[in-house]
Amino acid sequence: MxxxxxxxxxxxxxxxxxxxxxxxxxxxxPSARGAAxxxxxxxxxxxxxxxxxxxxxxxxxxxxANFERRPVTYMYADAQEVHFLDSQDFNEYVLPREALEEELKYLKEGLEGLFVLIYEGQWVGIQLPVAVELKVVQCDPYVRGASATGRTKPAVLETGLVIQVPEYISEGETVKVDTRSGEFLSRV
CATH class of the missing domain: 2.30.30.30 (SH3 type barrels.)
Structure with missing residues (x-):
């Protein structure tokens, strides 16, 4: 424990x-001595x-928690459901879209390193990889000669997720994003 x-x-x-x-x-x-x-x-x-x-x-x-982790691959999402393929026995998991609203921001077709979590025979969620690589589809253009400070700008990624990226990132580039915090990690 x-x-x-x-x-x-x-x-x-x-x-x-x-x-x-x-x-x-x-x-x-604690500020007091002896306090926990x-x-x-x-x-x-x-x-x-x-x-x-x-x-x-x-x-x-x-x-x-005592639960089972099974490796899965994200296949696709439709209006109501999200579809995963079990990497070991090739069973398909179909999960309700509203149960995965936060995770959907990081999912793209063919993404591996995912695990479905099964607790007492019931699916309860998915575990994302620590970092995912996503393509920038929209952001302000890079301005040459801009100061070299750590300024950032918003960027829209291929999944619709909006994150802050350094000014030197431009559309079409692939970036690595931390799935725990939603922060930019690096350029790929």
């Missing part, structure tokens, strides 16, 4: 008898899809 200090963003733990995906971690250090450090977690219940707030002292912990 991991202690509160060992629980990181992206882990799946059991809270109130349900698997919960940790989405953010906030640490409150508080860890506040924002999680998403993978069965009900509701947000859950969890507060733990540093000496408390949560059990890791």
């Amino acid at each position: 991991p202690l509160a200090k060992d629980i990181k963003r992206g882990m799946i733990v059991t809270y109130q008898d349900a698997p919960c995906l940790i989405e953010s971690v906030q640490v409150q250090t 450090t508080l860890y506040k977690f924002r999680a998403r219940n993978l069965i009900t899809k509701q947000k859950v707030d969890i507060s733990l002292k540093g000496t408390e912990g949560l059990e890791e």
Whole structure:
């Protein structure tokens, strides 16, 4: 059982008898002597899809959820459903689109490194790779001679995701994006 200090963003733990995906971690250090450090977690219940707030002292912990991870490849999405192909037994997983609204921003056809999460025989979500490569389809043009400061500009990626990229990035380039934070990592 991991202690509160060992629980990181992206882990799946059991809270109130349900698997919960940790989405953010906030640490409150006490100002008084002898007081315990508080860890506040924002999680998403993978069965009900509701947000859950969890507060733990540093000496408390949560059990890791016992679930199965199966590698899948994203095939396509239509108006109501998202389709994945199991990489091991070639079964097709069809999942409701509204259950994957956040993840859809990073999915493109043929994307590998995805896992479907199965808890007690029931599909509960997908796990994205840490970083994905997406093409820039719209952004302001690069201006030669612009200052070399770390200024950024918005860019629309092929999936519709809008991120901030450095000024030197132009349309048609491929960029690497962190799926945990939605931030630009590098040019590919």
